[in-house]
Amino acid sequence: MTTIAEKPTAGGTADRVRQLREAKGDSVSRAEGWRRRGPLLPALIFMIVVTQIPFLFTLYYSTQSWNLVRPGSQAFVGLQNYVDVFKDSQFREVAVNTVILIVGTVLISVVLGLLLALLLDRAFLGRGIVRTLLITPFLVTPVAGALLWKTTMFDPVFGIVNFVLSPFGVGQVDWVSKFPLPAVMVNLVWQWTPFMMLLILAGLQSMPRDILEAARVDGAKPFAMFRELTLPHLRRFIELGAVLGAIYLINTFDAIYMMTQGGPGTASANLPFYIYQRAFLGFDIGQAAAMGVIVVIATMIVATLALRLIFKSFTGNEEAA
Numbered sequence: 001m002t003t004i005a006e007k008p009t010a011g012g013t014a015d016r017v018r019q020l021r022e023a024k025g026d027s028v029s030r031a032e033g034w035r036r037r038g039p040l041l042p043a044l045i046f047m048i049v050v051t052q053i054p055f056l057f058t059l060y061y062s063t064q065s066w067n068l069v070r071p072g073s074q075a076f077v078g079l080q081n082y083v084d085v086f087k088d089s090q091f092r093e094v095a096v097n098t099v100i101l102i103v104g105t106v107l108i109s110v111v112l113g114l115l116l117a118l119l120l121d122r123a124f125l126g127r128g129i130v131r132t133l134l135i136t137p138f139l140v141t142p143v144a145g146a147l148l149w150k151t152t153m154f155d156p157v158f159g160i161v162n163f164v165l166s167p168f169g170v171g172q173v174d175w176v177s178k179f180p181l182p183a184v185m186v187n188l189v190w191q192w193t194p195f196m197m198l199l200i201l202a203g204l205q206s207m208p209r210d211i212l213e214a215a216r217v218d219g220a221k222p223f224a225m226f227r228e229l230t231l232p233h234l235r236r237f238i239e240l241g242a243v244l245g246a247i248y249l250i251n252t253f254d255a256i257y258m259m260t261q262g263g264p265g266t267a268s269a270n271l272p273f274y275i276y277q278r279a280f281l282g283f284d285i286g287q288a289a290a291m292g293v294i295v296v297i298a299t300m301i302v303a304t305l306a307l308r309l310i311f312k313s314f315t316g317n318e319e320a321a
Contacts, residue, residue: 055296058289058292058293059289059293061285061286061289062081062082062286062289062290062292062293063076063077063078063079063081063286064076064077064081064285064286064289065077065080065081065286066284066285066286067283067284067285067286068283068285069283077286081286081287081289081290082290082293082294084287084290085287085290085291085294088287090266090274091274091291093266094266094269094270094271094273094274095271097181097266097267097268097269097270098250098270098271100181101181101184101185101188101249101252101270102246102249102250104185105185105188105189105192105245105249106192106242106245106246106249108185108189108193109188109189109192109193109195109196109245110196110200110238110241110242110245112189112193112196112197113193113194113195113196113197113198113199113200113241114196114197114200114234114238116134116193116197117196117197117198117200117201117203117204118204120134120197120201121201121204121205134194134197135194135197135198136194137190137191137193137194138191138192138194138195138198140191142191142254142255143254143258145187145190145191145255146187146254146255146257146258146259147258149183149186149187149190149259150176150183150258150259154174154175154176154183156172156173156174156175157172159175161175176259176260177264180259180260180263180264180267180268181267181268183259183260183268184252184255184256184259184260184268187255187259188249188252188255192245192249195241195244195245196238196241196245199237199240199241200234200237200238200241202237203233203234203236203237203238204230204234207229207230207233207234211229212225212229212230215228215229236310239306239309239310240310243303243306243307243310246302246303246306247299247303250270250271250272250295250299251272252270252272253270253272253273253276256268256269256270256273257273257276262274262277271291271295272295274291275288275291275292275295278291
């Protein structure tokens with residue numbers, strides 16, 4: 001005889017069926033998720049091996065006092081290397097040089113890229129050829145570009161810059177020796193302006209033309225249209241170009257190495273080159289590793305904040321200016 005408690009209720013059966021379906025759906029979704037992630041696992045493992053494991057070794061070396069010219073000198077010193085780095089006046093000077101190099105190069109490249117993009121957004125005879133020629137500097141190898149500016153453009157005797165400026169009373173000026181940091185910045189601006197130009201040009205070509213036509217019909221002047229319509233539309237593209245350019249420029253090494261060797265003194269050295277000097281010329285592995293960790297952490301903080309603001313702008317979460 002079956003009791004009332006032993007009889008299955010309709011509600012209990014429905015709940016059980018729903019739980020089974022949810023469990024089956026979870027297992028299917030998890031399997032589907034791993035199936036989709038599977039092809040990406042080799043790339044993830046490669047990235048961890050190439051980037052994270054060396055960074056962990058760098059963290060370990062930053063806690064060691066280790067000079068390669070003194071065998072057996074390796075010893076644990078904790079955070080002393082970081083204290084010494086922040087006390088180093090040359091490190092502070094080089095950090096200022098790095099900021100000047102990045103900010104100056106990015107600002108000038110963005111302005112020139114904006115002007116060139118506005119030019120190429122207009123139809124004229126030979127626009128395709130001009131666009132190809134303007135893109136070329138970004139395709140040149142950085143080492144070749146640095147040698148080009150050092151030997152062909154800035155040479156005090158045979159340089160093109162002195163030749164062009166000679167009618168204005170400029171003599172045989174050794175630009176690289178007298179103005180080392182600006183000389184490096186000129187090379188980097190020449191290299192990065194095409195990147196900014198392409199990014200801003202893509203933003204210009206994505207702008208709805210009917211808005212500009214309506215503004216023209218209403219009698220708006222060209223400068224007012226640029227200020228009120230074009231520039232707000234291009235703001236996100238300009239911000240993206242500035243952030244990407246700054247992230248890449250903080251790793252600049254080849255241009256400084258080929259043009260100035262960081263000199264005279266540390267007048268044109270940036271943080272990557274100074275770390276190279278400390279590690280491979282001063283053989284101080286501990287302090288070089290500490291400097292590298294500081295630079296990586298500072299770059300990650302600044303890049304994360306900047307990219308978060310840009311992503312908000314692209315996703316429309318930020319209010320229109």
